[in-house]
Amino acid sequence: MRLGFVLAGxxxxxxxxxxxxxxRAAESTACGRGAAESPLRTTLFAVNLIPVPTQxxxxxxxxxxxxxxxxxDVVYLPALWRNPRPVIRRNGPMFDWLVHQFENGAMLxxxxxxxxxxxxTGLLDGKSATTHWHxxxxxxxxxxxxxxxxxxxxxxxxxxxxxASVNALADVTVHLVEHFYGRGVARHVERNFSHExxxxxxxxxxxxxxxxQHTDELIIEIQLWMQRHLNEGMEIPNIAAKFGLSARTLGxxxxxxxxxxxxxxxxxxxxxxxxELLESTNLTIGEVAFRVxxxxxxxxxxxxxxxxxxxxSDYRKTVRAKVFSAA
Numbered sequence: 001m002r003l004g005f006v007l008a009g010x011x012x013x014x015x016x017x018x019x020x021x022x023x024r025a026a027e028s029t030a031c032g033r034g035a036a037e038s039p040l041r042t043t044l045f046a047v048n049l050i051p052v053p054t055q056x057x058x059x060x061x062x063x064x065x066x067x068x069x070x071x072x073d074v075v076y077l078p079a080l081w082r083n084p085r086p087v088i089r090r091n092g093p094m095f096d097w098l099v100h101q102f103e104n105g106a107m108l109x110x111x112x113x114x115x116x117x118x119x120x121t122g123l124l125d126g127k128s129a130t131t132h133w134h135x136x137x138x139x140x141x142x143x144x145x146x147x148x149x150x151x152x153x154x155x156x157x158x159x160x161x162x163x164a165s166v167n168a169l170a171d172v173t174v175h176l177v178e179h180f181y182g183r184g185v186a187r188h189v190e191r192n193f194s195h196e197x198x199x200x201x202x203x204x205x206x207x208x209x210x211x212x213q214h215t216d217e218l219i220i221e222i223q224l225w226m227q228r229h230l231n232e233g234m235e236i237p238n239i240a241a242k243f244g245l246s247a248r249t250l251g252x253x254x255x256x257x258x259x260x261x262x263x264x265x266x267x268x269x270x271x272x273x274x275x276e277l278l279e280s281t282n283l284t285i286g287e288v289a290f291r292v293x294x295x296x297x298x299x300x301x302x303x304x305x306x307x308x309x310x311x312x313s314d315y316r317k318t319v320r321a322k323v324f325s326a327a
Contacts, residue, residue, distance in 0.1 A: 001027075001038065001180055004072035004101070006094065006117070007046040007062050008087050011078035013054040014166050015111045019076055019173045022189050026177045029185045043072070047091050055081045066097035071104040074176055079112030079132070079166060088116055095121045102159070105281040107176065109161040111169040118160060119143040127157035130164045158276040179228070216257040218243065222250070223258075223265065230270050230292050236262050271307040274300070278316045285312045 003023055005016050020042060027040040046052055046062035053059050064070075075098070080087050098121050102108060110118050112132040116139065118124050125145040130152050140148050149155050153168040161176075163169040170193060178186035222243055226234070239262065240250035254262045270292040277288045289300035305311045310318070 001040045002070075002072045002074075003040060003042045004075040004106075005042065005044050006075065006077050006114075007044055007052040007060055008078055008080065008091055008094075008114075008117075009052060010081045010084075010087050011052065011054050011114075012081060012112070012166065013056040013058060013060070015079035015114065015169060016060070016076065018166060018170060018193075019109075022170065022173045022177065022193055025192060026181050026185050026189050029188045030181045033185070043070075045097075047093055066093040069100060072101060072106045073180070074107045074109060075101050076169075077108070077110035077114040077117045079114050079169075080116075084113040084116045084135075088120055091117070099123065102280055103282060105159070105277075105283065107159045107161065109163070109169065109172055109176065111163045111166060113139075115139070115162045116142070118162070119146050123160060124157070124162075127160065128155045129157070129160075129162045130155045131162065132164055159280055216253060218245075219254055219257040222254070222262075226262075226266055227269055230266075230273055231290065232293060233295070234266070234293070236266075267303065267307075270294070271304060274304060274312070275308065275315070278312055288312065 003020075005020065007016070023040060023042070043064055044060065044062045045064050045066060045068070048065055049062055051059035051061045094117060098108065098117065102121075102123055108118060108123070113135050115124075115129055115131040116135075119129065119139070119142070124143065126147070128147045128149050129143075130149050131139045133150075136148065136150055139146075153164045154172055155162045161172050163172050174186050174190045174193075177189050222239065225242075226239070236250065237247040240247045243250070245253070251261055254260070254265065258265060260268070274288050274292045277283055277291060281288075283291065285301065286297045289295075289297045292300070294300035294303075301311055304315070308315060
């Protein structure tokens, strides 16, 4: 597990130190439960190796600059105090580095005006994002191609997360901890850091293509479970049994809540995730197929072509130039 933190002048230390401490707590918990296969490796990045001052009055010393090409699993971008434009101008080398991280499968999480770093790369063009409320108007003016969601504290566009505040970033972090370490570890971290203020991540984030807007809470729970386990070979009767339902009852309730069958929903989620992986990573077609639960690459390619009217290789060629271009 490789975790990268970007440092920049005028940053709020809490936007870096809080998620770092939450991840360390997750690592400790996972190791104690025998759930961690390797240690958590954290790296601090900056435009140069000079200590970076923060609004807290302390300086943080980076370990590597943006010339380093190693790929992280998650990259955090800090909140900035007041006008971010001068800081952005001083960090030009960061933008190609962020695109490189994104291309190679890293999840990117920015907070507050730090979301401007992502917008500068062009990676948010045509995608949803949020930022600190005080900067809404300037953000909308500077980045008209970004779909600014003023009513949401969190947005998720594929593997890119934007949080409006440090508290919202804590919720994003719990969500990411669950992705890598599982729900049990994530809940332990949640209880120790933000239990008294936290609402479930899914309840107040804006997720592109969200299909959880109905009132059957059990079906929502099943949908979220499916989304977290797309890479597993799951049978609908087994899913039904896991949640104490018969396959027939699951099908009836699922269709009533979502307008589709559990199997068609599962396949839609797999194809949507495959599409995002083809757009945003350099994984092979076989690796993408495996990530979304298909052992047979040919079968996956046929399903993808049926869903998108183009095979996976041609889809990647079509979108790659647009997705990976930096402003």
